[in-house]
Amino acid sequence: MNLRFTKMHGAGNDFVVIDATKEPFALTPEQMRRLGDRRFGVGCDQILVIEPGREPADDFAYRIFNGGTGEEVEHCGNGSRCFVRYVVDHGLTTKRSIRVRTMAAQLELHLRDDGRVTVDMGAPIFETGRVPFDAKALQPREVNGFELWPLVDLGVEVAVVSMGNPHAVQVVEDVATAPVLSQGPLIENHPRFPRRVNAGFLQVIDRSHVKLRVFERGAGETLACGTGACAAVVAGIRLGLLDARVDVQTHGGVLTIEWAGASAGLDAAVFMTGPAVQVFEGEITL
Numbered sequence: 618m619n620l621r622f623t624k625m626h627g628a629g630n631d632f633v634v635i636d637a638t639k640e641p642f643a644l645t646p647e648q649m650r651r652l653g654d655r656r657f658g659v660g661c662d663q664i665l666v667i668e669p670g671r672e673p674a675d676d677f678a679y680r681i682f683n684g685g686t687g688e689e690v691e692h693c694g695n696g697s698r699c700f701v702r703y704v705v706d707h708g709l710t711t712k713r714s715i716r717v718r719t720m721a722a723q724l725e726l727h728l729r730d731d732g733r734v735t736v737d738m739g740a741p742i743f744e745t746g747r748v749p750f751d752a753k754a755l756q757p758r759e760v761n762g763f764e765l766w767p768l769v770d771l772g773v774e775v776a777v778v779s780m781g782n783p784h785a786v787q788v789v790e791d792v793a794t795a796p797v798l799s800q801g802p803l804i805e806n807h808p809r810f811p812r813r814v815n816a817g818f819l820q821v822i823d824r825s826h827v828k829l830r831v832f833e834r835g836a837g838e839t840l841a842c843g844t845g846a847c848a849a850v851v852a853g854i855r856l857g858l859l860d861a862r863v864d865v866q867t868h869g870g871v872l873t874i875e876w877a878g879a880s881a882g883l884d885a886a887v888f889m890t891g892p893a894v895q896v897f898e899g900e901i902t903l
């Protein structure tokens with residue numbers, strides 16, 4: 618079969634976007650892995666599939682598949698910005714504030730006049746059972762009232778947060794020398810995370826600037842991770858290290874994360890603002 622696609626990126630986190638608003642989408646996990654393969658396919662971190670809204674309040678639905686495994690996942694922050702850029706640029710909507718539903722959340726997204734996109738990412742989830750993280754028989758270390766959980770076999774402590782998808786965030790001295798490529802897969806597949814996990818490495822520059830690297834579940838280290846940036850900033854705020862608005866420097870660009878959780882309560886929504894770029898359109902024979 619021939620498949621038309623659009624290649625996009627959000628701060629270097631790259632995507633193959635498939636428009637399934639006109640006919641139903643049905644690719645096998647093997648075909649998804651082929652799309653994600655940087656040698657035998659197009660190559661991307663995730664595949665984004667845009668579908669018509671399934672609920673009256675939703676303008677669209679969009680599905681996310683990790684490019685390395687073909688598995689469908691709950692959320693993709695950088696992908697949600699590219700989704701908005703796509704539907705506006707391809708005339709699928711005349712709105713600039715768009716409601717979309719993913720597997721895990723209903724999002725409100727806004728295309729700004731400066732071309733960046735602001736996403737209401739919803740509230741973070743801290744209950745370990747909902748991340749999910751198996752805390753059985755573990756003693757956390759409390760910092761500023763927030764738990765850091767030991768991964769004893771790896772000799773690290775992580776904050777566990779869900780943004781709809783699971784994140785394990787550790788604070789490091791220097792992301793440039795952090796063991797992202799060696800320790801990342803060990804955290805991703807750690808038995809304490811029954812659905813595996815995205816592993817974040819957070820370096821605090823000052824209370825409103827951080828650097829972040831993420832070894833993503835099902836994709837490896839990406840140039841940026843939107844939900845990872847949200848999870849890392851939320852963890853940093855709860856640890857008392859960060860203010861409510863933080864610029865996150867990733868390999869692929871800067872994401873701005875805002876969370877008023879320290880003053881407005883832990884169920885405050887996280888807002889992410891960042892770029893969304895179309896690179897090329899193409900057709901692949903699967």
Ligand SMILES: N[C@H](CCC[C@H](N)C(=O)O)C(=O)O
Nearest residue numbers: 693694695782833834843844
């Ligand atoms: N690898 C992630 C999905 C993509 C998240 C990331 N690309 C983002 O921008 O949030 C997971 O398995 O949960």
